[in-house]
Each structure stands twice: as C-alpha cells, then as structure tokens.
Amino acid sequence: MTKAFHEFSTLPRSDLVSQVGAALTDAVLSGRIEPGQRIPESVIAREMGISRAPVREAARQLESAGLLVAIPNRGFFVREINARAMDDLYELRLAIESAAIVRLASQAGDRGMPRLRACLKRLHDTADEDAPQAQVAAADLAFHRAICEASGNERLLAAFDQIAAEVQMGLVLIGCIYGDADRVAETHRPLLDAIAAGDVEQARAAIEEHIGTARRLVVQRLQQRDLGPPGKAVSRRQAGRAR
Structure with a gap:
C-alpha cells in the first residue's frame, strides 16, 4: 500500500x-x-x-x-544540485544580469527604480516577519528579475526566467549560509545605488561582486556537503543510504 x-x-x-x-x-x-x-x-x-x-x-x-x-x-x-552544476549556473546568471544591469544603468531617468525599491523593501520585510527561507529567496529573486525586466531587453528577461527556479534553489542555500534576511537584503543596496546613479562601471562592478560572492559561498557549501566530514569523502549515493 x-x-x-x-x-x-x-x-x-x-x-x-x-x-x-x-x-x-x-x-x-x-x-x-x-x-x-x-x-x-x-x-x-x-x-x-x-x-x-x-x-x-x-x-x-x-x-x-x-x-x-x-x-x-x-x-x-x-534535481540534486552539486557544486559543478551550481557553478555553471552562476556563470550563466552573471552573464545575463551583468548585461541587464549595465543596460539599465545606461538609460536616463528613473526607469525601474520604484519597482526595485519596493523589492528591496520586501526583502527587509521578510526579515521583520521572520519569514521562511523560501519566502526570502522568492523576494531576492524578484529583485533580480526586476533588474532584467527594467532593462527593456525581453530576451534577457526570458533567459533569466528560464533559469529562475534553479537560481532560487541557490538563493535558499545563500539565505541558510547568511542566516540573516536583513544581511541578505543589504547586499542588494550597492546594485540599487549604482543604477540610481546611472554609473555603468559601478553597476558592472556591483553585480560582479554580488553574484561572485554568492557563487563562491554556494559552491563552497556544496563542495563541503559532497565531501562530508574532513578526511572522509562521502558520495551522494552513500549519503542517501546513510539517511
């Protein structure tokens, strides 16, 4: 049965x-x-x-x-995520979001800023509400999607949407690593400031730092998980049998 x-x-x-x-x-x-x-x-x-x-x-x-x-x-x-797959995903994510934020920062006016400010506020709200990590990750994802949408390039937005679910899995892991939704929210402030200033180089550097840091943290965490305790490598299949 x-x-x-x-x-x-x-x-x-x-x-x-x-x-x-x-x-x-x-x-x-x-x-x-x-x-x-x-x-x-x-x-x-x-x-x-x-x-x-x-x-x-x-x-x-x-x-x-x-x-x-x-x-x-x-x-x-x-899907079981591993360090190599997540590293590849973040490389693709960086390419998409770098193009989007540079395009957005180079545009005159306040395009996308109200939406981005609202997304950042929502990220902080998840901390105040002590929201589950999945909700924090969803708010995080919404901020990054808003950058792609405001860029005005529909192909960049479509490319982001194609990997969004896998990206969100990585964001859940990032939140667990930081353990503080307010800290997660504040890592987005330099992106918002660069876009508001219309500074293309600052925007490019900010997104490279933001996604690059997340990439290192996620990949390191997954590598540690796959290796198991120091001196004792554990395969995913062995780990599954041990549960």
Missing part, C-alpha cells in the same frame, strides 16, 4: 496544471520535498483530489524549469 505524502490539499478544478505546478515548486524550494526524492504522482493526485494527468503535466513543466529530472520507467525526481 502506498504511503500518504501529506504535503498537498484538495484543489479547485480551474487551471489545475498551474496550481499543481505552484504547489510542487513551493514544496521543492522550501525543502519539504528533498533533492533526489521521487515525486509520487498517484499519491499527490489523490491528496489533491484530481487525476494524475495534471500532476504529470506540472512535473514536465518543472523538469523544463530545471527543478525535476525524469528517469525512464521510474518517474520524476527532484
């Missing part, structure tokens, strides 16, 4: 795939469904009071977004 998953509730019938996708995304990014864990389509469908078809379609969308992987004859699993 299949064990209940106890992560999902019954859904209304409108726009099922989007609702299932949102629920799955939240469960993955919040860590309630862990990396490497299988997505039990039939159990989730039963708990939501729907058929398996919307669950399967939502899982396919999350696979495209980089959150899940499909294994033939076994189903969908939460």
